[in-house]
Amino acid sequence: MAIVGAMALVLIVVVTVSANYWVWRKTHASITLESSQCVHEPVGLVFGTSYGLRGGGENPWYRARLDLAASLWKSGQVDHLLVSGDNHTRYYNEPIRMWRDLRRQQIPDAAMTLDYAGFSTFDTLARSRDVFGVSRVTLISQRWHLPRALFIAQYLGLEARGCATRKRSVFNDRWMWAREILARVQLLADLYLFDRHPYFLGPSIVLPTDAETPGNIIPVYRRVPMPAPVEHALEDLRALRKPDNDQDLKQSWHVF
Template sequence: MTALVFLIGGAILAANIWIVARTQDRIESDLLVCAAEPVGLVFGTSYWARGGGRNPYYTARLDAASRLLRLRRVQHLLLSGDNRTRFYNEPVTMWRDLRSANVRNTDMTLDYAGFSTFDSLIRAKKIFDVDRVLLITQDWHLPRALFIADALGMEAKGCAIPTYPTAGTWRLRIREWLARVGTLGDLYLWDRQPYFLGPREPLQMTPF
């Protein structure tokens, strides 16, 4: 039993080291020097924190996305998130808050079927014809997202969003460690497919 625990732990550690090593050189933590790309992909997350109040990860992603657009590090934002019910709609919530921050409607496209990181990226590639992209999310999320983008043949860079530490961050990081292992299975073992694809909708980008 002890040997099995060590074997599983070693596999998890090895998978994480490999994914981080393959992607770390394409992650910037300063918005001012994040790579300039045509499209910024903003990953959806809940507006509300589990313990109540506004989710700081959501706020940080939206603040960074609007700043990157103003800095012209990206030309267009693809807002990808969960739209599971009419009471829970991550893309529309992001769109409303960005409109309140004076982001033009023509500078945003909503992806209503970004049910996971995997789905958001494969839909960006196959539905919205995105080949070059700046991924906008927290530093602990970027290695997995970049690794998936690489597997899909996308030219992707990561912009790590400044976020103040909050209670429960350690749970997210542990979950992310496990999710990275699952990603290897998705890509190389059980040929995971997105929940929903649909027809192609190439992005329509408006000049600044």
């Protein structure tokens, strides 16, 4: 029994180390630790997490993700934010909470799309592809979470890069690092043994992409409509200034 137990322990250790090395090897080159160096992508995917901690107080990982998402949008490194989270009951709604807090950081509604069925990292990424039609994306999360998220994204065929939140020491996040070590083993089992599928997909939701350049998000200033009186006044002005022929066009230039 002792020999069998020792062999089983060795096997578990080998499988765990191998799985983590594989995930790290496939993804580490796609993770940027300095937010200012994150490359531009049309969509920034914000992974949901709980607002508060069980012992009380605000979840630092929640705040870090939102701060980074707001910073990337304001700097033009992403054109649109896909905010995904858990909404399994009417009393718990991660996307709405994130949406409210991003609005407090002056992110306009037109720059955000909410995904209410991001029950897990896998579901969030699968839905971003199959429901929202995302193909290129920046994943916004902590550095301990990004390897697993990027591995799933690559498995799903997404062209993804990871942008890590502000650094915290490994000691401060030690429980999350430990959790991820086991989660990466479960990840490989889900993808290659159990053929995992998202819990819920639903109808397609089209992000505001540019038809002329598919995959690119239309900038907010081109998506926010003008008030109707202003738009009508501009149309009337264009009609008045429209030249009837080339001669009128030449004369109109002399006016200005």
